[in-house]
Amino acid sequence: MAQLSKKKCEACHVGASRVSEEEISQLMPLLPEWKIIESNGIKKLKKSYNFKDFKEALEFTNKVGAVSEEENHHPSILTEWGSVTVTWWTHKIKALHINDFIMAAKTEMLV
Amino acid sequence: MAQLSKKKCEACHVGASRVSEEEISQLMPLLPEWKIIESNGIKKLKKSYNFKDFKEALEFTNKVGAVSEEENHHPSILTEWGSVTVTWWTHKIKALHINDFIMAAKTEMLV
Numbered sequence: 650m651a652q653l654s655k656k657k658c659e660a661c662h663v664g665a666s667r668v669s670e671e672e673i674s675q676l677m678p679l680l681p682e683w684k685i686i687e688s689n690g691i692k693k694l695k696k697s698y699n700f701k702d703f704k705e706a707l708e709f710t711n712k713v714g715a716v717s718e719e720e721n722h723h724p725s726i727l728t729e730w731g732s733v734t735v736t737w738w739t740h741k742i743k744a745l746h747i748n749d750f751i752m753a754a755k756t757e758m759l760v
Numbered sequence: 761m762a763q764l765s766k767k768k769c770e771a772c773h774v775g776a777s778r779v780s781e782e783e784i785s786q787l788m789p790l791l792p793e794w795k796i797i798e799s800n801g802i803k804k805l806k807k808s809y810n811f812k813d814f815k816e817a818l819e820f821t822n823k824v825g826a827v828s829e830e831e832n833h834h835p836s837i838l839t840e841w842g843s844v845t846v847t848w849w850t851h852k853i854k855a856l857h858i859n860d861f862i863m864a865a866k867t868e869m870l871v
Binding site (some may be wrong): 652703704707712714717718723725726727728729730740 | 814815818820822825828829834835836837838839840851855
């Protein structure tokens with residue numbers, strides 16, 4: 650995961666290649682507790698993190714926001730009292746791109 | 761709405777009274793574009809706000825976070841590129857409390 654987290658997001662465009670099922674099965678063991686979910690027919694990478702209160706949750710949200718601005722790839726972040734749920738997918742291809750796995754690994758490094 | 765937004769949250773406890781249907785119908789006109797949704801059997805107050813990018817969305821999330829810390833009543837906040845969705849309800853009573861309407865009005869004042 651540490652190696653994956655050091656990669657930079659590739660420039661992404663409509664028609665960029667989505668990760669294959671084989672790639673997904675190689676990548677998922679690098680991302681403990683991340684799950685593949687499907688929402689509106691789009692595969693997404695999702696994980697919830699627990700914190701002691703709202704303030705700590707919001708601090709984590711801001712860290713995720715900062716790294717997503719650096720890489721110009723943005724997740725949805727659900728901030729609640731004591732938890733943050735981060736969901737990555739690639740809007741332009743409506744699917745999972747290698748960038749999403751890179752960003753999930755970068756998210757892990759923020760905890 | 762301005763008047764509602766100036767109210768302070770009451771101390772809330774398990775068994776505190778939920779707002780009645782009649783109160784809801786009086787309060788909703790004060791909160792334009794807010795909707796009552798039901799999720800897991802719990803009525804909640806929800807609104808999405810649009811922004812020009814992720815940075816502005818996250819700034820709004822932080823403003824909502826600050827006011828929720830001041831009042832010690834916290835929403836769920838979904839931050840995405842260009843939008844923030846704020847959902848208020850009262851965990852202790854698993855329903856809507858007057859505090860949620862006060863907080864929705866305070867949220868409106870942050871835009």
